[in-house]
Amino acid sequence: MSQRRFVVNAGTFRQLMRWCEQWPERRFAVEGARGLGRTLAQQLAAAGEDVVDVPSTLSARARLLATGGDRKTDPADALHVAQVALFRQDLRPVEPEDQTTILRLLTERHDDLVHERTRVLNRLHAVLRDLVPGGAPTGLSADKAAAIMKSLRPETATDACRRDIARDLLADLRRLDRQVKDNEAExxxxxxxxxxxxxxLPGLGTVLAAKVIGHVGDVSRFPTEHHFASYTGSAPLDASSGNNVRHRLNTGGNRALNSVLHVIA
Incomplete structure (x- = not known):
């Protein structure tokens, strides 16, 4: 067994590959290949290397079995990650990022923009409520808010301040509308x-289809539809005991995909 510690910087990948040349048949195990280990895992996958993602929960269990505790050191962690990769044949291989990754990034950005737009719209509605007799109507949009603001004639300094804030919020709303539109075009x-x-398929528009592909990736990684249902948290959990057969709601799984399935339904 051989070991070496690498400082993480721009040259880490090249140094690692030079060191590994002594083992023509090799496999890389990366803990958290979708998190902190993403950069190195993607560099290895792009170079055609055999790379698997070791979940931190599995490496923690290996550490607990080996030491009886949860004390962490870098050499021990590396050993436990390698042990998991040796004995588990069901680890997820790391694939080079492709169009599915782009879709996931775009849908996550879309969610952020929509949430921010909703927040700004709610705030604008609250400000107009205090400026317009009887309050602002529901179903507010940028154009409707602009039409309302044209007729505003503040009578006090406080109302003038509210009007100025409403103008700023309206500008923010128009900007977010443009960004959402551009995001959906991409x-x-x-x-x-x-x-x-x-x-x-019925119920699947651009955004929902992009979320499905972005989060699922290669659907063949799920052996059966039951594995997919478990991954999305749409399969109930068995909570049977003795002769009592019962199931409970699964609150785990990929919640983004779970939400998509409910919207489609």
């Missing part, structure tokens, strides 16, 4: 590049 282009037929 999403449509990225979705078209995948040549998916998901959008022909």
């Amino acid at each position: 999403m449509r282009d990225a979705l078209a590049a995948t040549r998916t037929t998901l959008t022909v």
Whole structure:
């Protein structure tokens, strides 16, 4: 067994590959390949190396079995990650990032923009409520808010301040509307590049189809539909005891995909 510690910097990947040349048949195990280990894992995968993602929960269990505690050291952690990779044949291989990753990034950005737009719209509605007799109508939009503000004639300094804030919020709302529109256009282009037929299914538009592909990736990684249901948290959990057969709601799994399935339904 050989070991070496590498300082993480721009040259880490090249140093690692030079050191590994002495083992023509090799496999890399990266803990958290979708988190802190993403950069190195993706560099290795792009170079055609055999790379697997070791979940931190599995390496923690290996550490607990080996030491009887949870004391962590870098050499011991590396050993336990390697042991998991040796004995587990069901670890997820790391694939080079592709169009599915782009879709996931775009959908996450879309969610952020929509949440921020909702917050700004709610705040604008609250300000207009105090400026317009009877309050601002529901179903507010940027155009409706602009039409309302044209007729405003503040009578006090306080109302003038409210009007100025409303103008700023309206500008923010218009900017967010443009950003959401641009994001969805990028999403449509990225979705078209995948040549998916998901959008022909009832209930699946551009955003939802992009979320499905972005979070699922290669669907063949799920051996059966039951594994997929477990991954999305849509399969109930067995809570049977003795002769009592019962199930309970699964609050785990990929909640983004779980939400998509509920919207489609």
